[in-house]
Amino acid sequence: MNLLKIGADGAGSQVRKAIGGKYLSWNYDYMGVVATLKFSEATSNVVAWQRFLPTGPIALLPLNDEMSSLVWSLPNDRAKQVLELSAESFVDAVNDAFWKQHKQEQVVVDTTRSLGRTLASILPFSTSSPGSQQLQPTVASVEEGSRAAFPLGFGHASYYARLGAVLIGDAAHRIHPLAGQGVNLGFGDVKCLAEILATSAQNGTPLGQLKPLLDYERQRQLHNLPLMLGVDGLHRLYTANNTVAALARGVGVTVVEALTPLKGFFAKYAAS
Ligand SMILES: Cc1cc2nc3c(=O)[nH]c(=O)nc-3n(C[C@H](O)[C@H](O)[C@H](O)COP(=O)(O)OP(=O)(O)OC[C@H]3O[C@@H](n4cnc5c(N)ncnc54)[C@H](O)[C@@H]3O)c2cc1C
Numbered sequence: 001m002n003l004l005k006i007g008a009d010g011a012g013s014q015v016r017k018a019i020g021g022k023y024l025s026w027n028y029d030y031m032g033v034v035a036t037l038k039f040s041e042a043t044s045n046v047v048a049w050q051r052f053l054p055t056g057p058i059a060l061l062p063l064n065d066e067m068s069s070l071v072w073s074l075p076n077d078r079a080k081q082v083l084e085l086s087a088e089s090f091v092d093a094v095n096d097a098f099w100k101q102h103k104q105e106q107v108v109v110d111t112t113r114s115l116g117r118t119l120a121s122i123l124p125f126s127t128s129s130p131g132s133q134q135l136q137p138t139v140a141s142v143e144e145g146s147r148a149a150f151p152l153g154f155g156h157a158s159y160y161a162r163l164g165a166v167l168i169g170d171a172a173h174r175i176h177p178l179a180g181q182g183v184n185l186g187f188g189d190v191k192c193l194a195e196i197l198a199t200s201a202q203n204g205t206p207l208g209q210l211k212p213l214l215d216y217e218r219q220r221q222l223h224n225l226p227l228m229l230g231v232d233g234l235h236r237l238y239t240a241n242n243t244v245a246a247l248a249r250g251v252g253v254t255v256v257e258a259l260t261p262l263k264g265f266f267a268k269y270a271a272s
Pocket of ligand 1: 011031032061071097114150170179180181182183184186
């Protein structure tokens with residue numbers, strides 16, 4: 001066989017259905033509300049902001065000095081409500097989500113604070129990055145027609161490769177956007193597949209042969225699955241509504257904030 005079909009057709013992939021195999025998947029009953037937002041004044045807009053709320057994370061991703069892209073995870077019914085708000089009320093709701101202080105259980109506040117102090121006293125690392133001194137810009141308006149909502153879910157194909165066919169990107173795996181890793185995973189698939197196909201072509205192996213495709217599948221599943229399950233766990237942790245989960249959230253953030261090299265590790269792993 002000298003033919004290779006590459007399934008790059010997204011989470012609802014027809015190619016994945018055609019090649020068969022199990023697809024492990026679940027819905028979060030959450031939607032990702034997206035919009036293009038404009039600030040009240042131009043600013044050096046180079047920082048991506050994300051706030052974890054009891055209802056799910058809200059993130060601003062820079063587009064230019066005056067605009068950012070919104071990704072706001074909300075339970076399905078709340079997502080539909082915010083889509084129907086007037087533009088003015090929508091902007092108020094976004095600013096509220098970023099600025100409003102939420103009531104926290106005292107045990108969580110105390111434990112997080114004392115853990116932070118302990119870590120700061122014993123670790124030689126800084127407890128915050130320069131970026132964290134900055135305040136996120138206030139949103140002034142939403143671009144007309146830019147609001148939309150997409151269902152969020154988890155999905156993973158048991159096979160990325162079959163004889164003459166291979167899956168890449170969301171066709172093979174789908175994750176919650178809270179870590180902003182969906183596109184990176186897909187880029188990683190493309191890089192890995194291109195390298196493996198180039199090597200096998202140099203060795204005279206016909207395109208579409210199973211062995212190099214299985215090498216691709218093994219390498220990418222080893223990389224993708226742990227990250228995907230970690231992101232799924234984070235979503236569950238941050239949206240669980242009880243003191244134990246709130247404590248774990250506080251401790252997790254404090255630890256990752258304090259251990260700067262650990263943060264570097266997470267960032268490097270996600271980018272590899
Ligand atoms: C609300 C939301 C926010 C997100 N935010 C982020 C983020 O901040 N950072 C990040 O990295 N990722 C994010 N993601 C994930 C990211 O969007 C996906 O991981 C990425 O788009 C996957 O790219 P892909 O090319 O594999 O699939 P897709 O982007 O789904 O592209 C598949 C393409 O195939 C086409 N197609 C499908 N079927 C057929 C067919 N039968 N014939 C021809 N064409 C077909 C589709 O029209 C589409 O153009 C987010 C996702 C959502 C839902």
